[in-house]
Amino acid sequence: MHIIHSTRVLAEKIHEYWVEAPLIARKYRAGQFVIIRTHDQGERVPLTVVETKPEEGLIRLIVQEAGKTTTEMAAFKAGDGILDVVGPLGKATHLENWGNLMIIGGGVGAAPVLPIAIAARKLGNTVYSIIGARTKDLLILEDEFRAACHETRVSTDDGSYAVKGFVTDALKAWVGEGLKVDQAIIAGPIPMMGATAKVSKELGIPTMASLNPIMVDGTGMCGACRVTVHGKVFFACVDGPEFDAHGVDFRELNLRNQAYRTQEAEAMRRMEDHKCKIGLTNVAREGVVQHG
Amino acid sequence: MANPNLTQADRQKLPRTQMPEQDPKERVQNFTEVPFGYDAELAMAEAERCLLCKKPKCVAGCPVGIDIPAFIKAIREERMNDAALILRATNSLPAVCGRVCPQGDQCEALCIEGNKHDPVAIGNLERFVADWEVRNNAITIPDLPPPTGYKVAIVGSGPAGLTAAGDLAKMGHDVTVFEALHRPSGVLAYGIPEFRLPRIVVNSEIEYIKKLGVKFIYDVVVGITVTVDELFEQGFHSIFIGTGAGLPRMMGVPGENLVGVYSANEFLTRVNLLGASKFPDYDTPIRKARHTVVVGGGNTAMDSARVSLRVTGNHVTLAYRRSMDEIPARKEEIHHAIEEGVDFQLLTAPVEVVGDDKGQCIGLKCIRMELGEPDASGRRSPVPVEGSEFVFDCDTVIVAIGNSPNPIIPRSTQGIEVTKRGTIKIEDATGATTRPGVYAGGDIVSGAATVILAMGAGKTAAKYMDEYMRGLPKP
Ligand SMILES: Cc1cc2nc3c(=O)[nH]c(=O)nc-3n(C[C@H](O)[C@H](O)[C@H](O)COP(=O)(O)OP(=O)(O)OC[C@H]3O[C@@H](n4cnc5c(N)ncnc54)[C@H](O)[C@@H]3O)c2cc1C
Ligand code: SF4
Ligand code: FES
Numbered sequence: 001m002h003i004i005h006s007t008r009v010l011a012e013k014i015h016e017y018w019v020e021a022p023l024i025a026r027k028y029r030a031g032q033f034v035i036i037r038t039h040d041q042g043e044r045v046p047l048t049v050v051e052t053k054p055e056e057g058l059i060r061l062i063v064q065e066a067g068k069t070t071t072e073m074a075a076f077k078a079g080d081g082i083l084d085v086v087g088p089l090g091k092a093t094h095l096e097n098w099g100n101l102m103i104i105g106g107g108v109g110a111a112p113v114l115p116i117a118i119a120a121r122k123l124g125n126t127v128y129s130i131i132g133a134r135t136k137d138l139l140i141l142e143d144e145f146r147a148a149c150h151e152t153r154v155s156t157d158d159g160s161y162a163v164k165g166f167v168t169d170a171l172k173a174w175v176g177e178g179l180k181v182d183q184a185i186i187a188g189p190i191p192m193m194g195a196t197a198k199v200s201k202e203l204g205i206p207t208m209a210s211l212n213p214i215m216v217d218g219t220g221m222c223g224a225c226r227v228t229v230h231g232k233v234f235f236a237c238v239d240g241p242e243f244d245a246h247g248v249d250f251r252e253l254n255l256r257n258q259a260y261r262t263q264e265a266e267a268m269r270r271m272e273d274h275k276c277k278i279g280l281t282n283v284a285r286e287g288v289v290q291h292g
Numbered sequence: 293m294a295n296p297n298l299t300q301a302d303r304q305k306l307p308r309t310q311m312p313e314q315d316p317k318e319r320v321q322n323f324t325e326v327p328f329g330y331d332a333e334l335a336m337a338e339a340e341r342c343l344l345c346k347k348p349k350c351v352a353g354c355p356v357g358i359d360i361p362a363f364i365k366a367i368r369e370e371r372m373n374d375a376a377l378i379l380r381a382t383n384s385l386p387a388v389c390g391r392v393c394p395q396g397d398q399c400e401a402l403c404i405e406g407n408k409h410d411p412v413a414i415g416n417l418e419r420f421v422a423d424w425e426v427r428n429n430a431i432t433i434p435d436l437p438p439p440t441g442y443k444v445a446i447v448g449s450g451p452a453g454l455t456a457a458g459d460l461a462k463m464g465h466d467v468t469v470f471e472a473l474h475r476p477s478g479v480l481a482y483g484i485p486e487f488r489l490p491r492i493v494v495n496s497e498i499e500y501i502k503k504l505g506v507k508f509i510y511d512v513v514v515g516i517t518v519t520v521d522e523l524f525e526q527g528f529h530s531i532f533i534g535t536g537a538g539l540p541r542m543m544g545v546p547g548e549n550l551v552g553v554y555s556a557n558e559f560l561t562r563v564n565l566l567g568a569s570k571f572p573d574y575d576t577p578i579r580k581a582r583h584t585v586v587v588g589g590g591n592t593a594m595d596s597a598r599v600s601l602r603v604t605g606n607h608v609t610l611a612y613r614r615s616m617d618e619i620p621a622r623k624e625e626i627h628h629a630i631e632e633g634v635d636f637q638l639l640t641a642p643v644e645v646v647g648d649d650k651g652q653c654i655g656l657k658c659i660r661m662e663l664g665e666p667d668a669s670g671r672r673s674p675v676p677v678e679g680s681e682f683v684f685d686c687d688t689v690i691v692a693i694g695n696s697p698n699p700i701i702p703r704s705t706q707g708i709e710v711t712k713r714g715t716i717k718i719e720d721a722t723g724a725t726t727r728p729g730v731y732a733g734g735d736i737v738s739g740a741a742t743v744i745l746a747m748g749a750g751k752t753a754a755k756y757m758d759e760y761m762r763g764l765p766k767p
Contacts, residue, residue: 043566086474087513216558216566217472217538221538221557221561221698222558222561223558255550255652256651263571263572
């Protein structure tokens, strides 16, 4: 059991957890992830590690409510436990001093690239970053990016905050102003990564994408995480999670990730039903207390 | 009761005692064990068939050399406890082996009774004794010698690791098992389904090993979470690597990443380890296929096909590229699969997974094969029949064509040599790797093999790890 030390809401449906996992905290390097299971009937879910405190044996996870497990996790409080945490899995990001490094994170995808930005800066890179979100309420980690990078730009799809537009627009604009980008690293929703990879290719920027396929074991045993890169099949959990963005078959990745969409919806529906039936009075009473 | 008046000729005329089992129509709807096992009466009847050969061939067929006539004689004389002790003397997982060993290719293949008639049902008898032991709470924890002070790390809790752990604990060493998954026993937990190997059976074996003082630590990937070097630094004197062959081989045909194409490992892990057949009571989902095609002919393929029948209730086809003569799965499983309605398409090999515009698998294109000259394995090799391509109309494909050795440890550890196939190199007689103090065995050394061979390897390594450690300065 891994005890949660603290939780915090970063944005709508995006939560932060500091979790006890001393072995992982000691070993973790930027780019790696863990697989968790919250209870005995739970599924195995991969989550990026955003930061660690090795001396205190803590790891920081940032989780968006998406499926059943992550939605259940929203109710977790300090002192609760996560049944299994295994890792740090995947290869650490390959880092070198490229010169000008562009870090791009979309939505909760900002989380995996933050530690990469920090590590890359230590190696002497000049680190630029673009973080984007659909709307203002979904933007996370802005202050930390501003602190970690030489310069950070923010975009929202709907213009509710900062510059209106997609991260791709921000990238094009920045390069248009004369910024020379030697390397880019991107993470985010698959359509966003696909679009960004296309633009960065046109701009001639070598680009790595941190992929998020469905995983089961995370050690190369099951093959659930298969991705196609430059026509070859890789297991993202051991060969990745980062790959040359210009070779990734994002369409395939997107389809594979939606394989269980109807079942997930069913599980969520059941969970909602269940909550209502058992929690009806509680919910009402809490509502009264809060608003009264 | 034993009938001493039977002549050898009489014994040979006795028919092989069938094991009662669940009706196929019923059992495809549940995950409960298929054969019910012998009761004492049936076991004793079957034991009467053994000729108690002076020079028993069967023993030579057993990879761990169980004294087969001796334990069968004990059953015949209703000395069940003795039978159990004889089994335990050489086999620490008899209830598992009685169920999953390929007896048809091992002991039973050599049984002298089998020359003219059916061989003695050695596997069924082994299972009977092991179950009797559990039912009667007769498993005795042996008196352990005083602690030696030597510490052993076992990497991987499959049959190889469990056997090495048990044996080393019995020698008085302090044993810790590190397992990457959240549950012990490797393929026995995530691969082999419950209807063939009930969890309760596996769990009782684990309990036994725990009672010997072995500690289990889960969710630790050795080579990543902690390295072999770090284990030595932490004071372990010797390390056994039993990480198995967990890397699925894919077909290398177009379309094999389409939605609906599983590796057998993923499919079986979802159901066996994560309870996906009970979704949404369990959180792990699984595809409800309309028609599944399983590719392969080994135990993994049979298990995938039979699990698929139970999960979906729909049509399941098995495509194997050679003929029934070459099919490698246990005979009993093939028989069970056929009874349950798996549609066997032999001499059939995949060439392409067909997808629709949404990236979903909608078919498997195959080609018929014929058998040509024997290949390196001595089996006649399949040759495609030109122009015989056709398409199975299916929405799920499960690829069960084998596994490669798990590369995590060799990759992350200095001094451990591997072969061209990626298996760990060992000294055959001792299990020693090229790095002093590190031993290995099971599928990580042999490539995908069997439970009993993995156990045999664990046993050998344990013996030489003991020897190695006793040569070290006293801790
Ligand atoms: C579906 C299926 C059905 C089968 N049916 C039969 C059968 O009927 N009869 C038969 O004899 N054989 C059968 N086999 C083969 C048999 O299961 C294997 O030969 C046997 O399990 C090998 O044992 P092992 O101990 O070497 O490895 P495994 O059982 O593979 O166990 C290895 C363990 O090590 C763990 N591990 C891996 N890497 C690490 C790491 N770095 N750190 C920590 N832990 C790690 C794994 O999680 C796993 O638990 C079957 C195999 C499959 C897949
Ligand atoms: S060879 Fe067959 S008949 Fe002879 S001892 Fe072994 S099991 Fe009995
Ligand atoms: S998650 Fe199983 S192989 Fe990658």
